[in-house]
Amino acid sequence: MLRSMSFLHCHSTMWEPDIHPRLTRPFYARSALLVAPDLLGCTLVKREADGTVIAGMVVETEAYTWDDPACHAYRGETPRCRVMFGETGCAYLYFTYGMHHCFNVVTSEPGRGEAVLIRAVQPVAGECVMRERRAKAAIGASTQLPAHYLCGGPARLCQAFAFDLSTNGTSLVGDSRLWLEARPPEFSVPIVSTPRIGISRAKENYWRFVFADSRFVSRSVQKP
DNA sequence: ATATCGATTGACT
DNA sequence: GTCAATCGATATA
Numbered sequence: 001m002l003r004s005m006s007f008l009h010c011h012s013t014m015w016e017p018d019i020h021p022r023l024t025r026p027f028y029a030r031s032a033l034l035v036a037p038d039l040l041g042c043t044l045v046k047r048e049a050d051g052t053v054i055a056g057m058v059v060e061t062e063a064y065t066w067d068d069p070a071c072h073a074y075r076g077e078t079p080r081c082r083v084m085f086g087e088t089g090c091a092y093l094y095f096t097y098g099m100h101h102c103f104n105v106v107t108s109e110p111g112r113g114e115a116v117l118i119r120a121v122q123p124v125a126g127e128c129v130m131r132e133r134r135a136k137a138a139i140g141a142s143t144q145l146p147a148h149y150l151c152g153g154p155a156r157l158c159q160a161f162a163f164d165l166s167t168n169g170t171s172l173v174g175d176s177r178l179w180l181e182a183r184p185p186e187f188s189v190p191i192v193s194t195p196r197i198g199i200s201r202a203k204e205n206y207w208r209f210v211f212a213d214s215r216f217v218s219r220s221v222q223k224p
Numbered sequence: 225a226t227a228t229c230g231a232t233t234g235a236c237t
Numbered sequence: 238g239t240c241a242a243t244c245g246a247t248a249t250a
Contacts, residue, residue, distance in 0.1 A: 062231065070231070072246095080246065098243030100232050117231055155232050198231055218232095 015124045017045050017053055020181045025173050028089040032107045032114040036063035037191050037209040039105070041183030044121055046161055047176065054126025054161060056151050058180075059214045060119040062196045062207055064104075066112045069201040073113025083169045084113045091178065093158075093168035100155035103163050105172060105180070119197070119208070121151045122216035123160075130160035153218040189214075 023042065028035060045055040064071035072081040072094065083092045084106055092104040092115045104115035123130055130150040151157040158164070172179050193206040197219065210217045 064231075072231080075247090078246075094231085095245070096230060097232050098230090098245075102231060104231085119231085153232070196231070200230085 015043075015055065017047070017055070017125075018181070020184060023089075023172070023180045023182055025089050028105060028107050028173070029109060030107060032063040032065050032116050033207065035105070035107045036061040036116045036207065037193070038183075039116060039118070039180070040191055040209055040211055041187050041189065043124060043181045044118065044161070044178075045125075045181060046178045048129070048162075052126060052129055054129055055124045056121025056157075056160075057124055058118055058120075059122050060208070060210045060217045062117040062119060062209070063114075064117065064207075065114050066108065068205070068207075070196065070199040070205075071113065071115075073115075077113070081113070084115050085111055086169065087171065089171060089173040091163075091167050091170045091172055093163055093165055095165060096155075101158040101164050102154040103158055103161070103167070117154060118157060119154045120210075120216055120218045121157060122214065123147055123150050133159050133162060148216045152216055156218075 020043070027038070039058050039061050041057060043055050043057050045053065047053050064073075066073060068074060073084045077085045080094055081092070083090055086106065087110060088106055088108065090106045092106050093101055095101055102117060104117050106115050108114040127147065127150065131145055134145055134150055134156065149156065151160045167178070170178055189211050192210050192212040194208045194210065195203050195206055196208045
């Protein structure tokens with residue numbers, strides 16, 4: 001109850017970009033294990049070419065570290081994961097299952113090979129654009145896609161934000177088109193850690209971080 | 225060169 | 238709960 005009110009309060013007024021400071025390189029220049037929970041409550045913002053702003057508050061992340069068997073970078077640098085070894089604070093996008101993309105933020109220091117997967121955000125701006133892009137996944141011909149279906153899941157988020165490999169390597173620091181904004185200082189919601197989803201290795205690590213009871217988290221969505 | 229596997233999703237029993 | 242879609246990356250020969 002209390003948590004629900006907290007979410008509601010945070011977005012009861014019209015959201016606009018840059019009310020809260022953008023995250024800078026030092027924020028990302030830490031272990032993915034520290035960055036991942038700290039990203040919860042931050043807001044992912046994209047300004048489209050036509051000026052449209054779409055945004056969502058991060059509610060679910062996963063950490064992938066350099067010494068983690070489940071991390072793409074674990075076996076060294078390859079064309080796919082090259083960006084993970086590059087500049088801290090860049091976006092790492094990869095294509096998977098022959099049809100989906102996932103969006104990550106490169107952390108730690110160059111050459112290390114760490115990233116945080118953004119698995120879900122709660123829409124706070126540009127819902128109409130998101131819904132258009134996600135419309136083909138509509139559950140019923142006449143049913144409007146619920147808000148928690150827009151960005152609840154790493155590939156859904158990429159659809160809603162129109163992320164693909166062309167975004168791979170983009171800097172989130174000092175870039176005018178795509179960035180993350182700090183969590184409001186007073187914002188406080190309990191964080192829960194769980195095993196990461198969809199991996200076959202290192203299942204024992206509880207490196208998935210979520211806002212407990214947020215209905216915008218993946219795998220907790222309800223059918224309309 | 226060929227086989228298997230995904231940091232997933234949507235449809236379906 | 239199960240399963241197909243779909244293709245690049247990775248493993249095996």
